[in-house]
Amino acid sequence: MTPIRHNHSDGDAVLDAVRDCVLAVGVRRTTLTDVARRAGVSRMTLYRRWPDVRSLVGDLMTREWVAVATGAMPERRPGTDTRALIVDGLVAGVEAFRAHPLFQKIVDVDPELLLPYVLDRRGASQEALIALLADALREGHADGSVRTGHAERQARAVLLIVQSFTLSLRTMTDEDDPDLNSEAFLAELRSILERTLTP
Template structure:
């Protein structure tokens, strides 16, 4: 998937520059000076909003991950049950995350950057994804296609499932075995989601 480029504001120009630097050399070797130079802004402009590279990369990940999730959601179709749109969107989103070049770079070069969001606390991107999920679940409760339950708990459970299939799939898949490919696990994910959410 080609990274999404936004050129309509200085903030997005800085995030674009940060993304290009991370893709080139990884997070640990990226400096605010490099990002400022690439974005065509002063270092002081960056320091006013981002005190260090990790804060900047955190905002970058939020922008990219939320864009991936939003793009994966099927367009609104009043004839399609929310359950179908939710399962389709989650499955497509997990696939898109795994294919995203920024995600690949971080996993390959700086995986420790993701550990706090897996082990200790939620990040801004996770909270944004949870908001999308809660809204979709409430729609599903209303149209009767999704099992009625506590929507926040349901959303957090869905995100836990999606994170496992995104972050840990390479430890379980085997592309030399047709029954254990990433695509086969995507089918398994779809089945898990359908069985979890069907009333």
């Protein structure tokens, strides 16, 4: 029998386990039993915190997507204004999201999992990204590099732009055409963001 661990890393161990399961078989074929076995915890431990696999996957997506977004933000460099950092980070973030194995698996196998967050409501990861963006935009307002405005509204609008490129870019690209490949569209995204944010 697998020993049951009780420490502060149980949550991460469970999310790591559900990530491994989803990457192996997709969301629909992942069970709480599989996750518990892989994480080395009891099923009851999971049920106390997550009622079903979808809620587990929701927490996993929040962890992974926020990590991608924060990891894509470049470090502040001397002489670089906030707008440049935001634009660089957002374009790098779109590339990182599209290359992320979990994102690719969900899009390929379980795309309906993303629909509620596109059509009906904001998820926890979107709320976290809006908060990060709003903070960065306020810094840009302060240093004069970003057009002044309602930071929360600007953050939501920018996320709408970035989200559409992340989710739908492959529907618009022709990778064998240098004028219509993903690199060319990411250059367009950079231009859109620059024009949107420039005072």
